[in-house]
Amino acid sequence: GQNIDQPTEMTATEGAIVQINCTYQTSGFNGLFWYQQHAGEAPTFLSYNVLDGLEEKGRFSSFLSRSKGYSYLLLKELQMKDSASYLCAASDSNYQLIWGAGTKLIIKP
Amino acid sequence: GAVVSQHPSRVICKSGTSVKIECRSLDFQATTMFWYRQFPKKSLMLMATSNEGSKATYEQGVEKDKFLINHASLTLSTLTVTSAHPEDSSFYICSARDPQGGEYNEQFFGPGTRLTVL
Numbered sequence: 001g002q003n004i005d006q007p008t009e010m011t012a013t014e015g016a017i018v019q020i021n022c023t024y025q026t027s028g029f030n031g032l033f034w035y036q037q038h039a040g041e042a043p044t045f046l047s048y049n050v051l052d053g054l055e056e057k058g059r060f061s062s063f064l065s066r067s068k069g070y071s072y073l074l075l076k077e078l079q080m081k082d083s084a085s086y087l088c089a090a091s092d093s094n095y096q097l098i099w100g101a102g103t104k105l106i107i108k109p
Numbered sequence: 110g111a112v113v114s115q116h117p118s119r120v121i122c123k124s125g126t127s128v129k130i131e132c133r134s135l136d137f138q139a140t141t142m143f144w145y146r147q148f149p150k151k152s153l154m155l156m157a158t159s160n161e162g163s164k165a166t167y168e169q170g171v172e173k174d175k176f177l178i179n180h181a182s183l184t185l186s187t188l189t190v191t192s193a194h195p196e197d198s199s200f201y202i203c204s205a206r207d208p209q210g211g212e213y214n215e216q217f218f219g220p221g222t223r224l225t226v227l
Contacts, residue, residue, distance in 0.1 A: 031214075040200075040221075041221065042115075042204075042220050042221045043218050045213075045217070087152060087153070095214070097155070099154075100152060102151075102152050
């Protein structure tokens with residue numbers, strides 16, 4: 001079956017770095033997305049990886065290892081506004097997104 | 110990026126009534142839109158894929174007669190929750206891909222509709 005796993009909740013300190021991991025199993029693979037979702041709001045796109053390696057975009061970076069079925073989202077210089085849920089989603093052979101349950105990130109001062 | 114709107118943002122209705130939710134792509138044409146449902150502290154659950162000019166494709170376990178989807182134009186899809194019951198209370202979100210934009214073929218999400226059935 002198809003499955004996405006990511007931690008339920010993580011806590012980090014303002015100004016620090018946090019890494020949110022995601023493992024996936026899908027029928028075929030057409031890339032891995034990370035979305036940010038604040039409570040009561042819709043998800044917003046953060047990053048996309050389809051090739052192995054690290055994609056850097058400002059304070060946020062995303063890594064993919066296709067052979068390991070593994071990705072992570074790295075957030076640097078954490079700010080209070082980064083408190084949100086982070087959703088990992090893998091695109092399968094039909095370009096359908098398989099969603100993880102999301103990781104709630106709590107930032108403490 | 111592409112903009113998707115959703116209306117209404119919140120709706121409260123009585124049990125047994127029907128509720129229509131609209132999803133619009135504002136600056137692009139979307140041949141395909143997606144309808145999701147999200148329970149508190151849970152991830153997105155795909156309900157159906159809405160295809161312009163043809164029938165929607167429903168996910169397993171989603172009642173097509175309960176959740177009516179109409180994709181009448183390239184910029185509008187509607188979801189009608191018929192004979193709503195309290196267990197239908199949820200956060201409903203639509204999304205669309207912009208075939209001309211969206212560098213990564215990503216989905217752009219509407220702001221969501223909070224449905225409460227009394």
